[in-house]
Amino acid sequence: MNDQTAPIPPLDISELDGDWTHRADVVVVGLGAAGLAASIEAAERGASVIALDRSGGGGTSANAGGIVYLGGGTSTQIGAGLADTTEEMQAFLAEALGRPVDDSRLAAYCSGSIEHHDWLVDHGVPFEPAFWPEPGMEPPGTEGLIYSGGEDASPYRERHRPVARGHVPATPNAAGWFLVERLRNALEATNAQILVDHRVERLVVDGGRVVGVTVKADGQTISIAADKGVVLACGGWAYNEALLAEHAPKLLEISWRLGTDGDDGWALRSTQALGAAIEGMDVMEVAVPLTPPREVVRGVIVNGNGERFINEDTYFGHLGQSILAEQEGVAWLVTDEPRYVVNRMGMRAENVCETWEELATEIGVPAERLAATMAAYNEAAARGEDPAFGKAPEWVAPLDVAPFGAIDLRVATILYAGFPLGGTVIDEFARVVRTDGTTVRGLFAAGRAASSLALARYCSGISLGEGTFFGRRAAVEALRD
Numbered sequence: 001m002n003d004q005t006a007p008i009p010p011l012d013i014s015e016l017d018g019d020w021t022h023r024a025d026v027v028v029v030g031l032g033a034a035g036l037a038a039s040i041e042a043a044e045r046g047a048s049v050i051a052l053d054r055s056g057g058g059g060t061s062a063n064a065g066g067i068v069y070l071g072g073g074t075s076t077q078i079g080a081g082l083a084d085t086t087e088e089m090q091a092f093l094a095e096a097l098g099r100p101v102d103d104s105r106l107a108a109y110c111s112g113s114i115e116h117h118d119w120l121v122d123h124g125v126p127f128e129p130a131f132w133p134e135p136g137m138e139p140p141g142t143e144g145l146i147y148s149g150g151e152d153a154s155p156y157r158e159r160h161r162p163v164a165r166g167h168v169p170a171t172p173n174a175a176g177w178f179l180v181e182r183l184r185n186a187l188e189a190t191n192a193q194i195l196v197d198h199r200v201e202r203l204v205v206d207g208g209r210v211v212g213v214t215v216k217a218d219g220q221t222i223s224i225a226a227d228k229g230v231v232l233a234c235g236g237w238a239y240n241e242a243l244l245a246e247h248a249p250k251l252l253e254i255s256w257r258l259g260t261d262g263d264d265g266w267a268l269r270s271t272q273a274l275g276a277a278i279e280g281m282d283v284m285e286v287a288v289p290l291t292p293p294r295e296v297v298r299g300v301i302v303n304g305n306g307e308r309f310i311n312e313d314t315y316f317g318h319l320g321q322s323i324l325a326e327q328e329g330v331a332w333l334v335t336d337e338p339r340y341v342v343n344r345m346g347m348r349a350e351n352v353c354e355t356w357e358e359l360a361t362e363i364g365v366p367a368e369r370l371a372a373t374m375a376a377y378n379e380a381a382a383r384g385e386d387p388a389f390g391k392a393p394e395w396v397a398p399l400d401v402a403p404f405g406a407i408d409l410r411v412a413t414i415l416y417a418g419f420p421l422g423g424t425v426i427d428e429f430a431r432v433v434r435t436d437g438t439t440v441r442g443l444f445a446a447g448r449a450a451s452s453l454a455l456a457r458y459c460s461g462i463s464l465g466e467g468t469f470f471g472r473r474a475a476v477e478a479l480r481d
C-alpha cells in the first residue's frame, strides 16, 4: 500500500471547519453518464440536488462509443423485428459476464431494462429500430442495434438464442458524446445545481453514516451536506498505475487505457476506508480492433506456438482479453489470398509467403505447428465445420490458396484498448456494501465508481448501461432511506 493506493479516511463531522457551505438532499460526485442519470432521477423526484465534477463533466462517457446494453424486448428491439425476453437476457449475461444467474444485481438490471430504455428515450436519447450486422462497433450510420458481447458466436450461440442488445444512440459512429449531451440537457432542465471544476476530496461521516463531502474549488475547501445521500459516480481507476500494478498489471502493457485523469481510484480508496468490499479487481475489458469488417474472421488466429486458441468470430473483447491474459500478448491472424481484407483500422495481412512453413518462419512461430494447425483447420473447413472452436459455418472456409499472409495482433505492436472493471461492491439498490455484508448508510455508487456486473468477461454497453441504470437506482434509494 502506498500514497496512491491507501484508503482515504473520511472526515468526522466534528472535524468540520464551521458550518456546511451548501446543503442538498442528494450530492452526486461526477457528471459522466452515471452521475447525470443519478442527478436527473433525484431532481425529477423533487429532491434538491448538487452535482459536482472536478472538470467540466462528461468524463470517459463523452469519449465512449455510446453502446448501452439493454434488452428483454425493448421497443427498439421490437421495432427492428427482434424478439427478446428478460429471462433470455439474464441467462445470456450470467454466462457472458460470469455472474450467477440468480444474482440480485443482475436480475434487477435485466428486469428493469425495458423501463430504463424508455427512460433514456424520454430523456432525449433516441435509438433507431434497425439492426446493423457488424458486431462490437458503433455503426457508421444511425442503426440502433448490434451484437455487442458475442451473442452470435460460440460458445453462446449454441446455448442462447442470439439477440442483439447493444443499443446505439441514433447518431453516426461514436455516440458517447451524444448520450452525454442529451442527458446533460435533461439535467439542465431540472433545478439541480451543477458545480463544475469542483473536486470532491473527502467523505464526511456522522456516526457511521455518510452525511456530506468536502470539496476543493478555486483553491478553497468547502463542505456540502447531503441529507439523503452521496452518490459516487466519479469513474474508476484506469489512471491509477499503482492500483493497476497491484490488481490488474496486464493493463499496464496495453497502448490505450480508456479513461480520464478522473479515473484515479478516489472512490475505491474512499470506500475502502469505510470497510467496503471489493470484487473483480483483476477483471478487465480489453478490445482488439480486428473487426469490422466481419469478413476478416475467415482467417485463423494463432498464438506464439502456431496454435489456435479461440473462435475467430468471438466478441473482440474476449479476443483481446484472451491474447493479453492467456497468450502472453502474442497472436497473429493468418489468411490466404481469397480471404485477404483490410479492416477499418487499416490492418492488413503482411509477411506474404507461398507456404505456411515460410510464413511461420517470417512471423517467428514453429513452422511444423503452424502447418499442422492449418492442415487440421482446412480438413474440417472443407466440410464447413470448426469442431475445435465452433466458429460459425458462414466464416469457415479452407485457407488453401497462396499467397498466405499474417495480420500482426501482438499486444506490443498494435492498439489494444482497455479498462479495469473491478471495484467497490454495491447491491441491487446501488448501496455500498461492506465486507461484513452490511451497507454504508448514506452512500451509493454507480458506473466505474463501483464494481461491474462483469465478473469474468465483458460485453460492450455494460458500462454505460449499468452506470446509468444503477445511477438512477442510487437516487431512488437515497430518497427512500
Ligand SMILES: Cc1cc2nc3c(=O)[nH]c(=O)nc-3n(C[C@H](O)[C@H](O)[C@H](O)COP(=O)(O)OP(=O)(O)OC[C@H]3O[C@@H](n4cnc5c(N)ncnc54)[C@H](O)[C@@H]3O)c2cc1C
Residues within 6 Å of the ligand: 029, 030, 031, 032, 033, 034, 035, 052, 053, 054, 055, 056, 057, 058, 059, 060, 061, 062, 063, 064, 065, 066, 067, 068, 069, 176, 198, 199, 200, 201, 233, 234, 235, 236, 258, 259, 260, 262, 263, 266, 446, 447, 448, 449, 460, 461, 462, 463, 464, 465, 467
Ligand atoms: C473510446 C471508448 C469507447 C467506449 N465505448 C463504450 C461503449 O460503447 N459502451 C460502454 O458501455 N462503455 C464504453 N466505454 C467505457 C465507458 O465509457 C466508461 O466505462 C463509462 O463512461 C464510465 O462512466 P462513469 O459515469 O462511471 O464515469 P465517467 O464518465 O468517467 O464520469 C466520471 C466523472 O467524475 C468526475 N470525477 C472524478 N473524480 C472526481 C472527484 N473527486 N470529484 C468530482 N468529480 C470527479 C470526472 O471528471 C468525470 O467527469 C468506452 C470508453 C472509451 C474511452
